[in-house]
Amino acid sequence: MRTAAVLGLIAIVGYALLAPIATRRLAPSAATVLLVTGNVLSAASGVFILAVLAFTWIGQFPFVAEEGAWSPALLRSDSPVPAWPAAIAGCLVTLALVSALVTGLRQMRALLEVHRACRRLTAVGDLVVLDDERPDAFSTPQPAGRVIVTSGLLRALDPRQRAVLLAHEKSHLVHHHAWWNLAAGLAAAVNPVLRPAARAAATAVERWADEDAARAVGDRRLVATTLVRVAQLQTRFAHPAAVVAATGGDLEARVRALLAPPPRRRPLVLAATIAVLAVGALPAAAVQHTGEALFEHAERPAAVPHT
């Protein structure tokens, strides 16, 4: 079990480091699905492995053992995990769950706030135009998702750039992109090691919408120039302090990708990536198996009735 647990944790760190690089060459829709699924699964398996480790220690408390009907002494002598690593695992699990809960609650509150704010606005189809000089455009999550664009931004773009903007935001709504981002963010809240992978997922989501927009207007370069134009407009309007804090590090990757030929379908790369992900899940399965065996072995023999 110890080996399986260590291998499992190594697999998670390995995934966190390699996934952003490995999915870079995939079509953005495939990259999004793989990254978000991978992030959620590895966050869950990390919590699971740590929880099993922690329970080898927690299970030795007499009142817990009483409930589970196993012998604390047997468990202590059988357990391959010393007390202190198990206790640390317990602390980490608690931290991860608290962090997930806090992040989840905050995001739910933010979602409600967004919906309340949007409900009062007049929408044409899904489009809401906000009368404001500040150039901005974003979409809110489905159901009842909206594309919100300020009149300042609409005025600053020419008709073809407006078409790019609307097609891009429409893609976010149609493919429920905000939810993919939320799931990746929650996984990163559980396990901070997954933060780069969550950022990679967010970039893949934007790339997905960029590709949809490029297909809609039939011009990849136009999408790239629109991205740069909007970013520059926002910079001109942004608060000096905000410029430093909110640098869109992914914009360069998006522009580069749009200036390159459209991504091809790569079934082999996709299959290989999925296979590696599946192998990464094996240690967690081994931990589950050996953990179960450990507690079964420590189980008290059924009480013999007095004669």
Add this chain to the structure above:
Amino acid sequence: MSRARGDLELQVFAALAAGDGAMTTSDVRDALGGELAYTTVMTVLGRMAEKGLATRRRVGRSYEYTAVVDSAEVAAHQIHRLLDARGDRAAVLTRFARSLSAEESQLLVDLLQDSE
């Protein structure tokens, strides 16, 4: 209703909202790149006026349209708070682009120029 028709309405509304003040049907048609038929744009504008998404005013023999753009103060204020917020409030939204540092901006312009 077909998806294409919904998209058309969206484009027309965006063009109308982008214009400064009232626009005639041909103004809107030009603002859309001039590819659509005059009657198509006229139909969409008429329907938007009926739905209360645009106001129209008779000028000579045709109409001039203005988009009804939300200036509901409270809602606008709320949206701005969402926009300005970093972290979780911003995380529930997908933004088109963010502001850049001067170096990043220059890098992107260089990229575009190199690709020409």
